[in-house]
Amino acid sequence: MNVDISLASGRTAGRPREFDIDEALDKAITVFSERGYHGTSIADLRDAMGLTAGSLYKAFKDKHAIFLASFDRYKQVRNMLLDEELAKAENGRDGVYRMLAFYAEGAHGDGGRRGCLAVGTAVELAIFDDEAARRVERSMDRFETTFEALIRRGQEDGSVNRSVEPNATARLLLSVVQGLRVLGKTSPNREQTFSVVDVAMTLLD
Amino acid sequence: MNVDISLASGRTAGRPREFDIDEALDKAITVFSERGYHGTSIADLRDAMGLTAGSLYKAFKDKHAIFLASFDRYKQVRNMLLDEELAKAENGRDGVYRMLAFYAEGAHGDGGRRGCLAVGTAVELAIFDDEAARRVERSMDRFETTFEALIRRGQEDGSVNRSVEPNATARLLLSVVQGLRVLGKTSPNREQTFSVVDVAMTLLD
DNA sequence: CCTATTTGGAAACGATCATTTCCGAATAGG
DNA sequence: CCTATTCGGAAATGATCGTTTCCAAATAGG
Known part of the structure; x- marks a missing residue:
């Protein structure tokens, strides 16, 4: 059991992820915005994000974590656009x-x-x-x-x-x-x- | 099969309802307001309204109908209060x-x-x-x-x-x-x- | 009093929910 | 090259969802 945390290098051992997290979150943002949290199923997210449920649960702890990550991504993008406008x-x-x-x-x-x-x-x-x-x-x-x-x-x-x-x-x-x-x-x-x-x-x- | 609609009298044949619909809807309004439509389960409504699921489905077609009736009741009460204030x-x-x-x-x-x-x-x-x-x-x-x-x-x-x-x-x-x-x-x-x-x-x- | 009808209530229904498990594939480090 | 690790993907999991069914109880009309 090697507990070595790989610093410096962005990648650790194992098969590399085949999708971009931020791109996937952008799709999730749309779904959550339209349907709300409780109105959105994992199947909805899977379809919109173009992933399998398994891949979703490897990238995120659970549905709630997907939501919070989507929210943070949403705020980050919107704040950036607003800052550009205010400049x-x-x-x-x-x-x-x-x-x-x-x-x-x-x-x-x-x-x-x-x-x-x-x-x-x-x-x-x-x-x-x-x-x-x-x-x-x-x-x-x-x-x-x-x-x-x-x-x-x-x-x-x-x-x-x-x-x-x-x-x-x-x-x-x-x-x-x-x-x-x-x-x-x-x-x-x-x-x-x-x-x-x-x-x-x-x-x- | 008697299709006679009882006019005048509020009551028709059969066992009478044991709860007041508007009072029940007032409880439903609270639940729907707090939890939203998708976040509210029939079990939530049953508990809050003090009824069994069976009785709910005898008074309303389905969950959606309960929601719409709650919305209408909510607007009716609020509009009445507002009108009193505006008078x-x-x-x-x-x-x-x-x-x-x-x-x-x-x-x-x-x-x-x-x-x-x-x-x-x-x-x-x-x-x-x-x-x-x-x-x-x-x-x-x-x-x-x-x-x-x-x-x-x-x-x-x-x-x-x-x-x-x-x-x-x-x-x-x-x-x-x-x-x-x-x-x-x-x-x-x-x-x-x-x-x-x-x-x-x-x-x- | 009898029949039709509607209620209350518990139990059961299939469908869908979020989540996990399992396996082959793909990578890194030694 | 070998081992550990992570990923993609499909299939299975138990829980909960909204809804229905069934039966006893309670009413109205004849």
């Missing part, structure tokens, strides 16, 4: 708009119907699944903090009214964004979605 | 505030953790369940319309600024309310919830 912001107000528009873009059309994995997890799992709840909370906190920082930045660069209360307004914007995800499940109309963004922006005047 | 409104602006406060009250604390059945249904079932989706859409439309009517009324009685765009603002308020329900699953803090309401009200100035 383009000219000032605080523009940053708030870019952030609202980023989510509005995801909340309408087919993506809106598919839904947001974070919102789905909050609604379906937050009460009974502590690990899921912690992840959702961290995700929400991050958004709220980002909104608040952009508002403060805007107040310094003159693009946001000084009388705006940064924390409460950030939390309202967070609510709006989550709400758009809910509305996007049944009425994912593009211009209605963006009209909400426009009204929200008037809070910064 | 007290002194003017348009006050009506908007009462409506926002009504939902904020449900979105925090234990009720917030439990969740809103309409939001849960939108997120979990809207894509693949047409009957559920239709109900959610009707519910959302009703809220939006009510918000819009209150805004217009406020513009007539002078309590809401004329420059406010009624439809877009109503939709934003709807988004805020649904978003509060999502946030209430993980951070159901009372004052944070109501601070969002206060900020939203400034849109009417």
Whole structure:
């Protein structure tokens, strides 16, 4: 029994995995977003990910672990895209708009119907699944903090009214964004979605 | 085979039902709100409703029918409570505030953790369940319309600024309310919830 | 009082669930 | 080249799912 942990080299002994974990998780994200955790069976995941159940259970401990890995992957990708978008912001107000528009873009059309994995997890799992709840909370906190920082930045660069209360307004914007995800499940109309963004922006005047 | 439909009298032949349907549905609403549709088993419903599976299937066609009946009951009760609250409104602006406060009250604390059945249904079932989706859409439309009517009324009685765009603002308020329900699953803090309401009200100035 | 009908309740149903087991194939290290 | 290890894949596992069946009990109408 050789308990030697192979450092440096990415590979250890044994037959190499024939699929890419992140690519597989991207498929899982779609399924979990559409059907939810309890609505998704291992057979659904197997089909969508193009794997056998056996391979799934060699890569992940159980269904719950697949879900958490999917959630983490989802957040990682979305946060990266958002950061890229925010890097383009000219000032605080523009940053708030870019952030609202980023989510509005995801909340309408087919993506809106598919839904947001974070919102789905909050609604379906937050009460009974502590690990899921912690992840959702961290995700929400991050958004709220980002909104608040952009508002403060805007107040310094003159693009946001000084009388705006940064924390409460950030939390309202967070609510709006989550709400758009809910509305996007049944009425994912593009211009209605963006009209909400426009009204929200008037809070910064 | 007597196909005589007993009119007038509420009762037909056979052993009478020993439980009240609405009381049973109120228990089912709690379970479905907490666990979602797919996360709720017939055994869960049987235990919560204090019935046997056999009795459930005599009162309802199947699990889906229990869910839809629960949803309808939920909306009926909530709408009644909201109407009572709105009847007290002194003017348009006050009506908007009462409506926002009504939902904020449900979105925090234990009720917030439990969740809103309409939001849960939108997120979990809207894509693949047409009957559920239709109900959610009707519910959302009703809220939006009510918000819009209150805004217009406020513009007539002078309590809401004329420059406010009624439809877009109503939709934003709807988004805020649904978003509060999502946030209430993980951070159901009372004052944070109501601070969002206060900020939203400034849109009417 | 008799018949038809519906309920309550327990037990049983097949289907599907998440998960494991088993075996041949493919790799790394010695 | 040999051994240990991991993978892919199919088949099997026990548990739980939603639903039905069956029988005694309780009502209405004739």
